[in-house]
Amino acid sequence: MGMLRYFTLAAASFASIAISPRILFRLQNPGTIPYINRTRFIDPTKASTERISGQREFEEWKQQFQGMTLPSTHSHSVRVTRIAKNIVGSMHSEINKLRSISEDISQYGFLHRVWLRMTRKLPPSLSHLDGLNWEVLIVTGVPVRYFPALVCPGGKIIASTAFIELHPSDVELATMLAHEIAHIMARHGCERRTKVELISMIHRVLNRFVTIDFYQTVRNWIDHRFEFEADYIGLLLMAAVGYDPRQAPKYYEKMAMFDVPVKYPVLARFLVSHPSGRERAKAVARPEIMKEALLLYNDYRGRRGVE
Ligand SMILES: [Zn+2]
Secondary structure, eight states: OOOOHHHHHHHHHHHHHHHHHHHHHHHHHBHHHHHOOOBBBOOOHHHHHHHHHHHHHHHHHHHTTTTTTTTTHHHHHHHHHHHHHHHHHHHHHOOOOOTTSSOTTTSSSSHHHHHHHTTTTSSOOGGGGOOOOOOOEEOOOOOOOOOOOEETTTTTEEEEHHHHHHOOHHHHHHHHHHHHHHHHTTTTHHHHHHHHHHHHHHHHHHHOOSSSHHHHHHHHHHHHHHHHHHHHHHHHHHHHOOOOGGGGHHHHHHHHHOOOOSSGGGGGHHHHSSHHHHHHHHHHHHHHHHHHHEEEEEEEEHHTTTT
């Protein structure tokens, strides 16, 4: 088979795998991320099993950390749970505000829906956040570099004692927790699962023609986007419950000490899964974003009568 045919085959496979399900899912299931208003692309079967797979993932982590977890009465567990509760509370009151716009888009005609999507005006998807069973698990004996904190779909938060001890102020922990809770709000876990499946299909085709690790490169690019989105949503969630958003850039600057060094910083987006601490600090400190967060923060303080 000539090279031209190979490329035609590769291009056709790429187009059919990448484009058709994308259009199909987007039109059928146009879930929209709150605040960002990006229409995401989620496989409906993955959406329906999201909580079960999140629970399974959480159980696997528990197994892995067997004998290394703190009791719920330990001061670290109490502190993280208290701050997480505040942020989850913030998320729910934000949901109530956002729900004033109807989530049911079936009332609009097809073209109207396409127009709303193009102009990023589709109502946010929130029903996946109803009745979540939030849990917090603190693990000991793992260095921050390898395990700071993570969240499993369904609302399971795991943080390491090393990470907690590195952040003595509540606002620092609130920045981290708000970021993790924002991943749940944006439903990134589910979207990642959908995309990873597609990427591996494309990877299998492209693998015959190119030597780059297509799979990891695209995954890093997607993860970068998710991280920035969670930083932004997290900033709003923490601010809405009285944690000073102006402290968030300092937190990300501090976390820069764990950045993975990359040889070509300009390609970092494709080489590592997380943006650098400095980039993240800069992104949340952008005036238009900080202004939005400060509005929520001042509103909270006004309602509480804090000067
Ligand atoms: Zn994250």
